[in-house]
Amino acid sequence: MAARGPQVEMPKQPPEERVDNFDEVAQGYTEEMAIEEALRCLTCPNPQCIKGCPVDIDIPGFIDLMKQGKFDEAIKEVKEKNALPAICGRVCPQESQCQKFCILGIKGDPIAIGRLERFVADWEQEHGVEVPGNPDNNGGKVAVVGAGPAGLTVAAELAKLGHDVTIFEALHNAGGVLTYGIPQFRLPKEIVQAEVNYVQKLGVTINLDAMIGKLYTISELFADGFDAVFIGSGAGLTRFLHVPGENLNGIYSANEFLIRTNLMRAYKFPEYDTPINVGKIVAVIGGGNVAMDSARSALRLGAEKVIIVYRRGREELPARLEEVENAEEEGVEFMLLNNPVRFKGDDLGRVKQMEVIRMELGEPDESGRRRPIPVEGSEYLIDVNTVVIAIGQTPNPIIQRTTEGLETTRWNTIVVDEETMQTSIEGVYAGGDIVSGTATVISAMGAGKKAAKAIHEYIFKKS
Amino acid sequence: MNRILTKRTLTQNVKLFEVEAPLIARKAKPGHFVILRFHEKGERIPITLAGSGPKRGTITIVFAEVGKSSTQLGNLEEGDEILNLLGPLGNPFPLDNYGTILCIGGGVFIGALIYHMKALKEAGNKIVAVLGSRGKKHLFFVEEAKEVADELYVTTDDGSAGLEGLVFLEDLLKERSFDHVFTIGPTSLQKEVSEMTRPHGIRTTVNLFPIMVDGMGMCGACRVTVGGETKFACVDGPDFDGHEVDFDELISRMRVYNPQEKIAMILYQRVV
Numbered sequence: 001m002a003a004r005g006p007q008v009e010m011p012k013q014p015p016e017e018r019v020d021n022f023d024e025v026a027q028g029y030t031e032e033m034a035i036e037e038a039l040r041c042l043t044c045p046n047p048q049c050i051k052g053c054p055v056d057i058d059i060p061g062f063i064d065l066m067k068q069g070k071f072d073e074a075i076k077e078v079k080e081k082n083a084l085p086a087i088c089g090r091v092c093p094q095e096s097q098c099q100k101f102c103i104l105g106i107k108g109d110p111i112a113i114g115r116l117e118r119f120v121a122d123w124e125q126e127h128g129v130e131v132p133g134n135p136d137n138n139g140g141k142v143a144v145v146g147a148g149p150a151g152l153t154v155a156a157e158l159a160k161l162g163h164d165v166t167i168f169e170a171l172h173n174a175g176g177v178l179t180y181g182i183p184q185f186r187l188p189k190e191i192v193q194a195e196v197n198y199v200q201k202l203g204v205t206i207n208l209d210a211m212i213g214k215l216y217t218i219s220e221l222f223a224d225g226f227d228a229v230f231i232g233s234g235a236g237l238t239r240f241l242h243v244p245g246e247n248l249n250g251i252y253s254a255n256e257f258l259i260r261t262n263l264m265r266a267y268k269f270p271e272y273d274t275p276i277n278v279g280k281i282v283a284v285i286g287g288g289n290v291a292m293d294s295a296r297s298a299l300r301l302g303a304e305k306v307i308i309v310y311r312r313g314r315e316e317l318p319a320r321l322e323e324v325e326n327a328e329e330e331g332v333e334f335m336l337l338n339n340p341v342r343f344k345g346d347d348l349g350r351v352k353q354m355e356v357i358r359m360e361l362g363e364p365d366e367s368g369r370r371r372p373i374p375v376e377g378s379e380y381l382i383d384v385n386t387v388v389i390a391i392g393q394t395p396n397p398i399i400q401r402t403t404e405g406l407e408t409t410r411w412n413t414i415v416v417d418e419e420t421m422q423t424s425i426e427g428v429y430a431g432g433d434i435v436s437g438t439a440t441v442i443s444a445m446g447a448g449k450k451a452a453k454a455i456h457e458y459i460f461k462k463s
Numbered sequence: 464m465n466r467i468l469t470k471r472t473l474t475q476n477v478k479l480f481e482v483e484a485p486l487i488a489r490k491a492k493p494g495h496f497v498i499l500r501f502h503e504k505g506e507r508i509p510i511t512l513a514g515s516g517p518k519r520g521t522i523t524i525v526f527a528e529v530g531k532s533s534t535q536l537g538n539l540e541e542g543d544e545i546l547n548l549l550g551p552l553g554n555p556f557p558l559d560n561y562g563t564i565l566c567i568g569g570g571v572f573i574g575a576l577i578y579h580m581k582a583l584k585e586a587g588n589k590i591v592a593v594l595g596s597r598g599k600k601h602l603f604f605v606e607e608a609k610e611v612a613d614e615l616y617v618t619t620d621d622g623s624a625g626l627e628g629l630v631f632l633e634d635l636l637k638e639r640s641f642d643h644v645f646t647i648g649p650t651s652l653q654k655e656v657s658e659m660t661r662p663h664g665i666r667t668t669v670n671l672f673p674i675m676v677d678g679m680g681m682c683g684a685c686r687v688t689v690g691g692e693t694k695f696a697c698v699d700g701p702d703f704d705g706h707e708v709d710f711d712e713l714i715s716r717m718r719v720y721n722p723q724e725k726i727a728m729i730l731y732q733r734v735v
């Protein structure tokens with residue numbers, strides 16, 4: 001194997017500057033950097049990297065075109081398999097997917113596949129997006145619930161196959177977590193909107209402010225002439241700690257905190273009308289990506305001190321390493337092996353103090369991580385002005401409550417056939433976080449692709 | 464879409480809109496609310512339905528101009544379109560023939576109260592209604608209430624329309640028997656009513672409106688403690704058993720953005 005140098009670094013805003021703005025932290029490759037990084041790829045005849053990509057992008061193929069500076073052809077190659085490359089290139093956990101399998105990773109740095117994907121996607125945005133001609137409408141009518149990555153992917157795939165697709169999205173913007181959850185500084189909303197526009201240009205209709213279960217039930221969709229329904233309603237319901245004082249003012253679910261900040265742009269209050277309260281000391285409870293996003297947002301919203309409080313150790317932090325490092329660079333403090341047991345308020349009902357208990361690690365539990373055990377008598381108080389609870393999300397509840405005959409698990413996720421993504425109801429498919437529980441953007445898209453294929457076959461069999 | 468067909472000024476700061484929204488109208492029931500936004504930088508504003516016309520394809524809302532957003536909303540005119548309108552949200556009031564039902568509504572929610580009363584009347588109930596407000600000039604829809612109610616009491620904080628405050632209710636509850644009480648209006652009123660009916664053991668349904676953001680059960684902004692458990696008003700409510708609600712917590716949570724809202728209003732008034 002030819003020796004290869006290290007990965008080409010991607011320029012970032014310096015930490016001391018970026019904590020004062022919501023602009024994107026990672027600034028992307030230049031053309032020269034992109035070609036230099038592409039040239040590191042060995043164009044393996046039996047490429048391992050593809051194994052790690054849930055949507056099977058021809059990775060050596062598009063990188064090879066980049067080597068020759070054929071960015072226009074490279075992006076076409078990517079879009080064969082992935083309708084949302086500018087998003088995936090930014091937020092895929094590449095280190096545990098495609099890049100994990102890259103042969104160069106055995107001895108040195110794997111190819112920066114995500115960064116290259118991002119580059120060609122951004123390049124296309126700048127140079128004008130080409131939309132494939134719409135095929136004749138020769139298929140069926142499909143309704144998609146939710147405009148998150150799962151729903152957008154199903155819709156794009158089916159539209160390309162000639163079906164008439166309508167997305168019903170409850171919020172006033174499309175994108176799901178990409179729009180309301182992941183902060184601007186990691187994934188600019190303009191990028192999400194551009195990808196959504198692309199899906200619309202493929203012929204997909206998006207109805208916003210349309211909540212299925214309320215405006216129409218699933219069975220009413222069939223009565224209205226839809227041949228199949230895909231449910232991609234996501235897992236956006238925040239879990240609470242259920243400890244005393246949790247309803248004090250100043251205690252947010254991560255979801256509320258991020259929806260106010262991202263979807264409603266509270267960071268621009270009062271130019272935007274939605275307010276948010278961020279005090280001097282902010283404690284974020286939890287250790288995943290959602291906790292990191294909340295902590296880094298709190299800094300940008302003006303907090304003086306932001307502490308991540310996590311009940312296990314550093315090794316066990318579920319967030320991507322890159323995000324933990326970004327948070328640390330920006331000055332987020334970590335209080336590991338600690339867990340809140342109660343919140344105390346002032347006489348106006350605002351949170352003032354948090355009682356935490358120290359934890360130690362015992363034997364590994366079902367998740368394979370060592371189980372945290374409270375150390376008896378180790379409780380102590382710390383001062384806090386704002387608390388964000390980011391200990392996990394559960395499925396959005398409306399569809400399950402309003403759809404008779406839909407089989408769900410005890411976690412309220414929807415049960416599907418793993419091959420076809422069909423639910424317990426004929427013609428109704430589901431995928432993404434509503435099936436798997438909180439996962440990743442690309443796995444939601446992978447599920448969407450599987451479902452699209454099955455829906456296409458179902459409609460042809462039926463007609 | 465979402466065109467304002469009718470605009471009426473009901474009192475100095477209360478407006479009524481009839482909005483073209485056929486899909487929502489088809490499903491709308493008393494107890495439902497909508498969330499609307501009328502410009503790109505606007506917040507999501509929840510408002511209870513005060514009527515629906517499934518045939519005409521309309522819904523009716525009645526709102527008070529209390530801060531920046533509601534004041535701006537009140538500046539929209541007939542023919543204008545509302546940018547975003549999501550609904551119907553929440554669970555409708557459980558319509559049933561309870562027997563004799565006491566319906567107490569106050570402030571801007573009198574519109575919603577009458578929507579409830581009409582449906583309860585149709586379901587066969589005998590209705591004793593109480594309309595409350597700060598003063599005579601803040602009252603509206605008294606004639607409409609008279610038409611639906613079997614018996615009507617009108618009361619104000621300052622006594623300017625006859626009765627004063629809720630003291631008379633003590634006697635009414637003692638002398639008469641009611642099968643159910645329903646109350647909608649300012650949270651302080653709902654709390655007071657619940658306290659008064661508690662000793663009589665009359666089931667009392669309240670209609671809560673904590674601060675909301677998404678209105679679809681995701682964010683938990685609207686959480687209220689009911690019977691010791693945390694509930695989300697937007698998807699578990701907005702109706703709850705008034706004897707189980709922790710009203711003090713609710714009232715404190717509803718005030719949390721008051722300082723910011725004041726700033727927004729002052730800045731807004733400076734511009735207009």
Ligand SMILES: Cc1cc2nc3c(=O)[nH]c(=O)nc-3n(C[C@H](O)[C@H](O)[C@H](O)COP(=O)(O)OP(=O)(O)OC[C@H]3O[C@@H](n4cnc5c(N)ncnc54)[C@H](O)[C@@H]3O)c2cc1C
Pocket residue numbers: 091092093145146147148149150151168169170171174175176177178181182183210211212213232233234235236258289290293396398399431432433434438439440441442444
């Ligand atoms: C803060 C945060 C950060 C994350 N960071 C990353 C990351 O860096 N990388 C990564 O890969 N993953 C990340 N994830 C996870 C990832 O975003 C999700 O796995 C993914 O978005 C799931 O896609 P989905 O389409 O299944 O659902 P969602 O994105 O949740 O979309 C569901 C959509 O359905 C709508 N909906 C719900 N109910 C209804 C209804 N009844 N009617 C109509 N519409 C409805 C919702 O409004 C929403 O728009 C993150 C998640 C969060 C919350």
Ligand SMILES: Cc1cc2nc3c(=O)[nH]c(=O)nc-3n(C[C@H](O)[C@H](O)[C@H](O)COP(=O)(O)OP(=O)(O)OC[C@H]3O[C@@H](n4cnc5c(N)ncnc54)[C@H](O)[C@@H]3O)c2cc1C
Pocket residue numbers: 496506507508509510511512525526527528529530531532533534571572575671672673674675676701717718721724725728
């Ligand atoms: C389910 C529900 C139904 C409602 N129905 C009606 C109605 O029929 N008529 C009516 O006039 N008002 C109704 N409201 C209240 C209405 O939403 C608020 O008055 C409005 O959002 C105030 O906005 P503002 O900017 O004008 O005032 P602000 O100055 O921002 O706030 C004034 C007060 O309104 C409340 N409020 C502010 N933001 C919100 C929010 N996002 N959600 C809920 N309350 C908020 C707060 O208690 C605050 O103290 C309802 C609220 C809910 C949750």
Ligand code: SF4
Pocket residue numbers: 052053054055056057059082088089092094097098099113114117442
């Ligand atoms: S979509 Fe994600 S997993 Fe697939 S190649 Fe791109 S970055 Fe890697």
Ligand code: SF4
Pocket residue numbers: 040041042043044047048049050059060101102103104111113
């Ligand atoms: S495994 Fe690595 S080097 Fe080989 S083709 Fe894939 S990205 Fe290129």
Ligand code: FES
Pocket residue numbers: 674675676677678679680681682683684685686695696697698
């Ligand atoms: S308003 Fe967000 S959960 Fe009720």
